[in-house]
Amino acid sequence: MPSTDLPAAWEPAAVEAELYQGWVAAGYFTADVTSDKPPYTIVLPPPNVTGSLHMGHALNHTVMDALTRRRRMQGFEALWLPGMDHAGIATQNVVERQLAGEGLSRHDLGREKFVERVWEWKAEYGGKILDQMRRLGDGVDWSRERFTMDDGLSRAVQTVFKRLFDDELIYRAERIINWCPRCRTALSDIEVEHSEDEGELVSIRYGDGADSIVVATTRAETMLGDTAVAVHPDDVRYRHLIGTEVALPLTGRRIPIVADAHVDPEFGTGAVKVTPAHDPNDFEIGRRHDLPSLTIMDERGVITVPGPFEGLDRFEARPAVVAALREGGRVVAEKRPYLHSVGHCSRCDTAVEPRLSLQWWVKVEPLSRAAGDAVRDGRTKVHPPELAKRYFDWVDNMHDWTISRQLWWGHRIPVWYGPNDEVVCVGPDEQPPSGEGWRQDPDVLDTWFSAGLWPISTLGWPESTPDLAKFYPTSVLSTGYDILFFWVARMMMFGLYAMDGKQPFDHVYLHGLIRDAQGKKMSKSRGNVIDPLDWLDRFGADATRFTLARGANPGSDMALAEEWAAGSRNFCTKLWNASRFALSNGATVAVALPARDSLTDADRWILDAADSLVSEVDSLFEAFQFAKLCDALYHFVWDLYCDWYLELAKVQIAEGGARADATRAVLGHVLDTVLRLLHPITPFVTEVLWKALTGKESVVIADWPVPAGVPADADARRRVEGVQKLITEIRRFRADQGVKPGQRVAARLSGVDEAGLAAHVSAVTSLARLTAPEDGFTAGASLEVPLVGGTVTVELDLSGAVDVAAERKRLTKDLGVAEKELAQCEAKLGNPKFTDKAPADVVDKIRTRRDAAATEITRVQARLAALPA
RNA sequence: GGGCGCAUAGCUCAGCGGGAGAGCACUCGGUUUACACCCGAGCGGUCGCAGGUUCGAAUCCUGCUGCGCCCA
Numbered sequence: 001m002p003s004t005d006l007p008a009a010w011e012p013a014a015v016e017a018e019l020y021q022g023w024v025a026a027g028y029f030t031a032d033v034t035s036d037k038p039p040y041t042i043v044l045p046p047p048n049v050t051g052s053l054h055m056g057h058a059l060n061h062t063v064m065d066a067l068t069r070r071r072r073m074q075g076f077e078a079l080w081l082p083g084m085d086h087a088g089i090a091t092q093n094v095v096e097r098q099l100a101g102e103g104l105s106r107h108d109l110g111r112e113k114f115v116e117r118v119w120e121w122k123a124e125y126g127g128k129i130l131d132q133m134r135r136l137g138d139g140v141d142w143s144r145e146r147f148t149m150d151d152g153l154s155r156a157v158q159t160v161f162k163r164l165f166d167d168e169l170i171y172r173a174e175r176i177i178n179w180c181p182r183c184r185t186a187l188s189d190i191e192v193e194h195s196e197d198e199g200e201l202v203s204i205r206y207g208d209g210a211d212s213i214v215v216a217t218t219r220a221e222t223m224l225g226d227t228a229v230a231v232h233p234d235d236v237r238y239r240h241l242i243g244t245e246v247a248l249p250l251t252g253r254r255i256p257i258v259a260d261a262h263v264d265p266e267f268g269t270g271a272v273k274v275t276p277a278h279d280p281n282d283f284e285i286g287r288r289h290d291l292p293s294l295t296i297m298d299e300r301g302v303i304t305v306p307g308p309f310e311g312l313d314r315f316e317a318r319p320a321v322v323a324a325l326r327e328g329g330r331v332v333a334e335k336r337p338y339l340h341s342v343g344h345c346s347r348c349d350t351a352v353e354p355r356l357s358l359q360w361w362v363k364v365e366p367l368s369r370a371a372g373d374a375v376r377d378g379r380t381k382v383h384p385p386e387l388a389k390r391y392f393d394w395v396d397n398m399h400d401w402t403i404s405r406q407l408w409w410g411h412r413i414p415v416w417y418g419p420n421d422e423v424v425c426v427g428p429d430e431q432p433p434s435g436e437g438w439r440q441d442p443d444v445l446d447t448w449f450s451a452g453l454w455p456i457s458t459l460g461w462p463e464s465t466p467d468l469a470k471f472y473p474t475s476v477l478s479t480g481y482d483i484l485f486f487w488v489a490r491m492m493m494f495g496l497y498a499m500d501g502k503q504p505f506d507h508v509y510l511h512g513l514i515r516d517a518q519g520k521k522m523s524k525s526r527g528n529v530i531d532p533l534d535w536l537d538r539f540g541a542d543a544t545r546f547t548l549a550r551g552a553n554p555g556s557d558m559a560l561a562e563e564w565a566a567g568s569r570n571f572c573t574k575l576w577n578a579s580r581f582a583l584s585n586g587a588t589v590a591v592a593l594p595a596r597d598s599l600t601d602a603d604r605w606i607l608d609a610a611d612s613l614v615s616e617v618d619s620l621f622e623a624f625q626f627a628k629l630c631d632a633l634y635h636f637v638w639d640l641y642c643d644w645y646l647e648l649a650k651v652q653i654a655e656g657g658a659r660a661d662a663t664r665a666v667l668g669h670v671l672d673t674v675l676r677l678l679h680p681i682t683p684f685v686t687e688v689l690w691k692a693l694t695g696k697e698s699v700v701i702a703d704w705p706v707p708a709g710v711p712a713d714a715d716a717r718r719r720v721e722g723v724q725k726l727i728t729e730i731r732r733f734r735a736d737q738g739v740k741p742g743q744r745v746a747a748r749l750s751g752v753d754e755a756g757l758a759a760h761v762s763a764v765t766s767l768a769r770l771t772a773p774e775d776g777f778t779a780g781a782s783l784e785v786p787l788v789g790g791t792v793t794v795e796l797d798l799s800g801a802v803d804v805a806a807e808r809k810r811l812t813k814d815l816g817v818a819e820k821e822l823a824q825c826e827a828k829l830g831n832p833k834f835t836d837k838a839p840a841d842v843v844d845k846i847r848t849r850r851d852a853a854a855t856e857i858t859r860v861q862a863r864l865a866a867l868p869a
Numbered sequence: 870g871g872g873c874g875c876a877u878a879g880c881u882c883a884g885c886g887g888g889a890g891a892g893c894a895c896u897c898g899g900u901u902u903a904c905a906c907c908c909g910a911g912c913g914g915u916c917g918c919a920g921g922u923u924c925g926a927a928u929c930c931u932g933c934u935g936c937g938c939c940c941a
Binding site: 008010341389513515551553558559572576581582583584628631635642728731736738739740741742743769824838849 | 925
């Protein structure tokens with residue numbers, strides 16, 4: 001029946017792809033660097049080239065898209081810049097696995113061929129996520145898509161490395177680092193995840209007789225590399241042993257007993273074995289006491305000490321060493337299982353092996369201080385602000401950063417070593433030294449090193465490009481709070497350093513983590529992962545996005561389940577159907593609305609509500625309150641526009657003439673406003689509907705709504721709310737009396753004029769399914785509805801027996817509510833401390849409530865008394 | 870071990886000094902001319918526990934219990 005071109009149902013799958021291609025083809029997302037508009041920039045935290053879209057991405061992308069789409073509509077030159085990072089370890093792992101399938105290792109290919117192979121892999125399989133972003137509707141500027149291994153970005157990496165090197169903020173040092181024996185590379189602290197694992201604690205006696213000493217360890221095999229035993233200098237138990245030597249079991253090697261204040265005498269026996277090459281604390285002890293460092297494993301974690309354990313993996317060597325010690329009577333105690341903290345590689349979950357090794361480091365202190373200061377002095381604001389503390393805790397206590405990785409895929413360290421131990425760092429336009437004996441450092445840089453440059457390198461740095469001038473600093477960086485340290489801290493450090501102290505972003509928005517319906521973390525092993533692609537297929541992009549945005553309360557995680565997405569899909573459908581109704585009834589978007597005084601109460605009420613919705617959505621957007629703004633929109637569309645205004649509009653349109661025309665204009669105006677407000681969150685359905693409503697090109701480039709600035713009509717609102725209450729009470733009465741919802745009931749209203757609702761009788765009649773009283777009308781039942789202006793009495797002809805029991809139950813319930821209210825109010829007013837100390841307006845309000853409750857009680861009691869027995 | 874956060878309706882969460890809210894779920898009724906992905910009406914909470922501050926506490930403070938996260 002609707003006389004519109006709109007299909008009867010909203011079917012996202014049928015139109016989303018085409019709409020998206022249309023937007024891209026129209027160039028809506030391509031930022032114009034020559035524009036006079038103020039810039040608004042978001043760089044996408046680059047997803048991993050090996051990755052595919054998960055719910056965390058979907059949430060983050062929804063946020064960024066909503067922010068940029070709104071700003072674009074507000075007249076900003078909005079740039080949302082996409083791209084990917086090269087993910088050194090992950091990508092190398094993927095390609096090595098592929099090679100392994102062919103029976104090859106990367107060493108069989110050699111470095112150059114291997115890197116070629118990675119590029120081939122990227123061309124064929126990499127960047128799946130980019131297509132998935134299109135399905136989500138991401139309004140990114142594809143013309144500016146970047147990859148961290150691109151020439152320009154690589155140049156940025158080399159440039160900043162050289163600068164840091166020359167500023168002595170990059171150095172090379174031999175230290176204990178986190179080593180992944182599977183990836184065979186160093187990891188930074190942040191790439192190590194700790195968990196409480198079951199292991200063993202073995203107590204071993206070193207030396208014999210009175211001079212022996214017992215130490216405990218969870219990594220027994222490391223005793224092969226012990227070069228001392230340490231005790232606390234004040235520990236009377238061992239004071240006589242300090243300076244002596246004991247024989248290391250199994251090897252017989254003699255090692256000293258040293259005194260070190262960092263040993264905790266309370267822990268275990270108070271004596272610790274010292275393995276400087278395989279433990280960070282021991283390394284420090286070794287340094288203080290000038291102990292040798294014995295490396296006992298190779299890069300795969302295989303024992304290299306000549307003897308019975310040589311060639312064993314560390315986890316095979318551990319029980320073998322314990323067994324040998326046990327055999328020699330050296331094991332004093334064994335505790336198994338023993339729960340202790342173990343570090344794991346964040347990429348492959350292998351237990352990290354602390355390893356002495358020569359690596360490149362960033363001296364972070366001056367950089368991290370600047371990164372902290374930018375937030376401290378408000379140049380960059382963190383949302384929600386509570387998380388700033390966590391940021392400070394991190395950047396203010398940051399350790400130097402290991403940036404070299406023993407990989408082939410990545411930015412190679414631009415340092416050459418000469419035949420006479422020369423070390424030359426080469427800048428981007430410099431020729432590396434050549435000749436006999438010169439070689440480049442074989443390692444590459446941590447992926448986060450290039451990712452940290454992302455906000456500047458993508459805009460063209462180190463060149464002074466127009467993009468950089470126009471779009472830097474960026475406006476917002478959005479990411480999950482779990483990777484605050486990865487993205488935010490590093491981008492801040494490098495951005496500030498490279499851009500002379502200009503912060504890389506004005507705002508940092510940190511969203512929560514996605515969880516399942518029970519609030520549990522999603523994980524493959526739990527089997528509770530929800531695939532956003534599945535939702536995109538089944539519910540559409542808009543529903544997926546709305547669900548995510550609606551769950552995004554600042555600082556807190558969100559639980560997701562299919563029901564949420566179904567609810568959002570229902571919301572889109574509701575919007576669709578409401579729009580079909582409006583359009584089929586001739587809703588229009590006029591240049592100017594009819595004069596306000598020619599409009600009805602309902603018209604003014606919904607226009608005022610739409611106006612305040614605009615203000616509310618605006619301030620919520622500014623505060624990154626996505627959940628609340630979604631709720632506000634949902635409530636307005638469903639509970640105000642659909643449930644009430646559309647129903648009232650039916651009555652007004654039925655009047656015909658100017659009234660109907662004005663109603664069509666209001667219907668269209670409000671719908672237009674709502675569609676534009678919703679567009680940043682649900683771009684697809686709003687696009688189709690808005691084009692149908694306005695006939696214009698695209699809501700993507702429409703103006704963002706602004707409040708009309710007309711003072712709200714409080715009287716109209718009061719009367720509409722009175723009408724609503726009256727209708728609801730009649731419906732309640734009908735339901736209690738078992739009257740079918742569709743059945744029309746003859747009714748006589750009185751007191752309507754006194755309540756100021758004379759103009760609304762037809763609305764009440766229509767929405768409460770009433771008919772005018774005719775001859776033979778019998779007022780078999782009646783109800784009273786107290787309103788602000790007066791009480792309206794409704795007499796109904798139920799043409800049958802009144803359900804007295806139901807009526808008594810209803811009235812009794814009403815009485816109970818009123819009595820409770822009265823008791824509460826009187827308790828307060830009877831307390832002189834309350835009347836003395838509470839603000840006058842509060843006391844007045846309670847008095848008013850008390851009086852209303854008292855009146856209501858009298859009224860309801862009278863009704864109850866009048867009921868037949 | 871250090872730090873942080875959370876405990877409000879069956880579930881997921883808002884509210885954070887003056888009348889306990891939302892979505893979903895649930896119950897009842899429904900071919901009402903946009904919509905059953907819907908309409909109408911309902912049910913449901915001593916706001917974790919114990920103290921304290923206040924005329925007044927879900928809301929502020931202290932302690933406890935339970936859960937979660939980050940760091941070591």
